[in-house]
Amino acid sequence: xxxxxxxxxxxxxxxxxxxxxxxxxxxxxxxxxxxxxxxxxxxxxxxxxxxxxxxxxxxxxxxxxxxxxxxxxxxxxxxxxxxxxxxxxxxxxxxxxxxxxxxxxxxxxxxxxxxxxxxxxxxxxxxxxxxxxxxxxxxxxxxxxxxxxxxxxxxxxxxxxxxxxxxxxxxxxxxxxxxxxxxxxxxxxxxxxxxxxxxxxxxxxxxxxxxxxxxxxxxxxxxxxxxxxxxxxxxxxxxxxxxxxxxxxxxxxxxxxxxxxxxxxxxxxxxxxxxxxxxxxxxxxxxxxxxxxxxxxxxxxxxxxxxxxxxxxxxxxxxxxxxxxx
Numbered sequence: 001x002x003x004x005x006x007x008x009x010x011x012x013x014x015x016x017x018x019x020x021x022x023x024x025x026x027x028x029x030x031x032x033x034x035x036x037x038x039x040x041x042x043x044x045x046x047x048x049x050x051x052x053x054x055x056x057x058x059x060x061x062x063x064x065x066x067x068x069x070x071x072x073x074x075x076x077x078x079x080x081x082x083x084x085x086x087x088x089x090x091x092x093x094x095x096x097x098x099x100x101x102x103x104x105x106x107x108x109x110x111x112x113x114x115x116x117x118x119x120x121x122x123x124x125x126x127x128x129x130x131x132x133x134x135x136x137x138x139x140x141x142x143x144x145x146x147x148x149x150x151x152x153x154x155x156x157x158x159x160x161x162x163x164x165x166x167x168x169x170x171x172x173x174x175x176x177x178x179x180x181x182x183x184x185x186x187x188x189x190x191x192x193x194x195x196x197x198x199x200x201x202x203x204x205x206x207x208x209x210x211x212x213x214x215x216x217x218x219x220x221x222x223x224x225x226x227x228x229x230x231x232x233x234x235x236x237x238x239x240x241x242x243x244x245x246x247x248x249x250x251x252x253x254x255x256x257x258x259x260x261x262x263x264x265x266x267x268x269x270x271x272x273x274x275x276x277x278x279x280x281x282x283x284x285x286x287x288x289x290x291x292x293x294x295x296x297x298x299x300x301x302x303x304x305x306x307x308x309x310x311x312x313x314x315x316x317x318x319x320x321x322x323x324x325x326x
Contacts, residue, residue, distance in 0.1 A: 031171025037140030062113040068132040091122035094197025098184040177282035234292035238321035242300035250291040
């Protein structure tokens with residue numbers, strides 16, 4: 001089983017231990033503000049291969065490469081003026097920018113799935129410290145089996161990947177709880193490839209530009225992580241916009257409105273009793289896991305507003321509910 005080191009009181013030990021594993025081309029589970037990531041050296045093909053093999057991830061699905069800061073990112077990718085403005089405004093933070101690779105970029109093609117672009121993010125906290133100490137970018141998808149619910153605690157990672165990796169760094173629960181927003185700037189236009197921890201409204205306020213949505217899940221070419229139609233999925237079937245509960249279903253509720261059949265639910269979980277989208281985002285993956293662990297055949301989820309962080313929550317839920325062969 002994986003060794004677990006908490007960053008509380010053991011931060012230097014955690015950094016040193018993580019670098020020791022990364023230097024052997026092995027992945028390490030690390031906390032970020034969004035979800036826990038399965039990190040490995042983005043310049044080393046053996047290290048990147050270990051990510052795909054550990055997760056069982058399709059190799060046509062590219063990986064986000066995490067940098068210590070904007071200066072490091074500029075050594076690997078080319079920034080247009082709008083992308084630079086976004087980076088300066090939202091980094092470090094839950095924003096990924098899809099950028100053209102520099103011709104001399106050391107990021108290995110395995111990390112980009114052979115594309116001539118790369119998704120880059122600068123994370124907050126421990127992850128940024130580790131990258132700075134390691135001196136190279138880290139490719140880091142979510143630290144879970146491919147297609148399943150993303151982990152927001154070290155315990156989630158241990159339960160899923162604990163027998164397949166050497167080290168988990170425990171930074172406590174992830175405060176954002178959903179993955180980063182992914183944007184691509186083309187010809188002065190901003191395209192949203194995946195909603196996430198930075199709401200589209202904040203992007204529009206920062207740039208004065210409209211954020212254009214990409215095609216519906218499953219109909220767009222894979223340009224970035226998180227674009228597969230079926231993703232973030234529990235074992236149980238997920239039913240969205242539920243206004244009632246079928247006997248035996250688990251219920252995940254947003255707000256405090258009564259739901260028909262609640263008393264017949266296998267279990268009831270509250271995303272946010274007060275209807276706070278930030279709280280709901282932070283609780284989403286953890287409650288999907290808890291609902292799945294009840295053994296219920298289905299999980300009913302009540303409607304969630306589609307603005308702000310609600311757009312990211314609904315995106316994850318739609319992919320969780322999609323047919324598993326999608």
